[in-house]
Amino acid sequence: MEYHVPSVALAMRVLKLLSRFKYRRCSLKEISDLLQANPTTCLRVLRTLAREDFVRFHPETKKYSLGPYLIPLGNRAMELNDAVALFLSELRRVANATEFTTVLIERLQDNHLIYIGSEEAPNDDVKISVSIGQQFSIGSVAFGRCFLAYDDEAAWRKLADDGLLREVQSPDDLEKLASRLQTIRNQGYEVSHGDFTPGISSFSAPIFDKKGNVEFVLACLAVTSQVTPSQAERAVNVLVETTRRLSEWNGWQAARRAIPDASENP
Secondary structure, eight states, X not given: OOOOOHHHHHHHHHHHHHTSGGGSSEEHHHHHHHHTOOHHHHXXXXXXXXXXXXXXXXXXXXXXXXXXXXXXXXXXXXXXXXXXHHHHHTHXXXXXXXXXXXXXXXXXXXXXXXEEEEEOOSSOSSOOOOOTTOEEETXXXXXXXXXXXXXXXXXXXXXXXXXOBTTOSSHHHHHHHHHHHHHHHHHTOEEXXXXXXXXXXXXXEEXXXXXXXXXXXXXXXXXGGGOOHHXXXXXXXXXXXXXXXXHHHTTOXXXXXXXXXXXXXX
């Protein structure tokens, strides 16, 4: 039986909304409108969250933002989650080995992705910085394909129908994407040179759980004009080796993946 407590669900939706950079400060009306919730109910939830320091009310602007208690709570959650702590500890090593900004991404239940960890490139003249907690649609970034590649075709069609796959505007587009996703699944990584964000290259590989589901994606980000073929190949090698090792630590068992030439622009 699936249990649903409306007030708790609304409280979680409020926190998720305020965690998005675009909506980091919102009034009661903005929150109730965005969440399509009753304003009175929304106010009660907000005041309860404020009493527990999960949100903060700013009297001068009449707006709400995330509260201070979420900072130690988030840090404590990472400390107590052995897998996440281990994966995050690898970011600096990968960033140093590849000389690219390295990020850890998780998939949310609403098919948005969220940055949960980041380590900037140590010697890169042009820094690529990301905001921890930033969210985006699974179909709006290249490394989203690393999650999609392990879904089935019905899930792709559902996401396309919901408008979450930016690159799919026709049945032919869906067929092309399906072919691309199958390639990613076969080779175990994704490389993109400006497919979604002009001038930005990304290299990504999945981290599996013990059931073979993609739990996280580890990715490297770089300015395309600064990426040499040897750097691209090294990034893929490092990512594939790291994600294979972390997946095995996570309980996943599979044969070592082949590593084709990553220097080509797909």
